[in-house]
Every structure is written in structure tokens, then in C-alpha cells.
Amino acid sequence: MTSSQQPLAPLRILRLVASPNAEDSESLKLSQQILFALASQAGRRGIQLTDLDLNSLAPVDAPYAQALANQRVVIASGQEGTLSRSDELIDQLQACDVLLIATPMHNYSVPAPLKMWIDQVVRVGKTFLGTAKGKVGSLTDRPVYVAIACGGYISGQHARQPDFLRPYLSAVLATIGLNHVYYFTVEGTAKGVESLNTGRETGYGEVQTFFGRDSHGVDQVCSPL
């Protein structure tokens, strides 16, 4: 079998779903547009999607908090709780080619379920190293696409609120080595039907423009398998 005849490995996408709104979630719908675009770019290679509903995560427990605060604490092997869950979440993240995050804005920042995921994957000695020069990420870089829905506005002339979500997410993902983060938004979802429709039109249009014409598409930033 020549290399051109070998089956192509699918593009592995891990999608994090942070909204409590299930199928009605605007950020989930926006992420669906990104998925369509990624599937189209992947072509014959296809995609393999893993969905993780972050609402199923529990807050970190005491053994985990103590282990992160004092790395000399001895961890009993096979221990249940946040440490083993954290290992699983990190393995799952490492196994994907593309990370897709569907999230609402909650109080100018990330919602609690997304913060819980962050607290379990940003782990000293595992996904970043503490060095004299600061924190250095250990993960192989890969593209991260973030679909945000917000009731008000965080861009354009109508923006009247702080946006800690995007700067925070970029900073914390860079801590673990993920430096290519691209944001898409559906804004004004709480401002009535007309605003919602305009917000969708703008957000979905930005996805099409980015994946249709932008040079930062998957092929450019994702190493081939």
C-alpha cells in the first residue's frame, strides 16, 4: 500500500461545553458552526469529535489542593478524586489535535464549570513547569477555537462591560503551552430577538470568513498526523 492509499487519521477534536443551557445554548450553536468549518477543512480525513460537558465536573478536593500546593505530598496510587480525574482530563486534552471551547460569558469571565476544568488541567509539574523565568507550558501547541455567547456586548460600539474572559483564557492556556487561541462571539443574546439574530449572523459570518479565507486555518497551525 502506498502512502497515498493509506487511510488518513481523522482530525481529533475535543469540544468542551460549559453552558448549562444544553441544546438551547447559543455558544454551543456557534461551536457547531466551527465544527462544520473544521469538518469541511478536514475533507477526506474526516473528524473525530469528543464532547465533554463541563457541568459534570466537581470542584477540586483537598488531596488535589494539597498536592498542588506542596508537590512533596505523597500521592497514593490509584487514588480516587480530583487527582485521578485531573490525570484523565489532561490525557484527553493531550490526545486532541484541536480544542474547541463553547462557553457563555458569566459575570465578565469564564463560567464556573470551565474554571473547574482549568483548575484540573493547569497543573504544576504536569502541564507546566515552574522555572526561574516563570511558568513554562509543557503541552504541544495546537489550535484552540473558542465560541462565546454573551447577553450584552464585548466588542464594537455597544460594548459597555469589561471582558476578562478572552484575556484570561488566553493567559491561562498559554501557561500550559497553548498559544494559538481564536475567538468567535454571538453577542447581544439578551437584548431581544432582533439583536440575537444579528448577533448570530455576525458570529456565524466571522466563522465563515476565518475558515474560508484566513491563513490561520487548521492546515497552517496543526501538525499533520
Ligand SMILES: Cc1cc2nc3c(=O)[nH]c(=O)nc-3n(C[C@H](O)[C@H](O)[C@H](O)COP(=O)(O)O)c2cc1C
Ligand atoms: C450567571 C450569569 C452571568 C452572566 N453574566 C453575563 C455578563 O457578565 N455579561 C454578559 O454579556 N452576559 C452575561 N450573562 C448572559 C449570558 O452570557 C447569555 O445569556 C449567553 O447567551 C448564554 O450563553 P449560552 O446560551 O451558551 O449559555 C450571564 C448569564 C448568567 C446565567
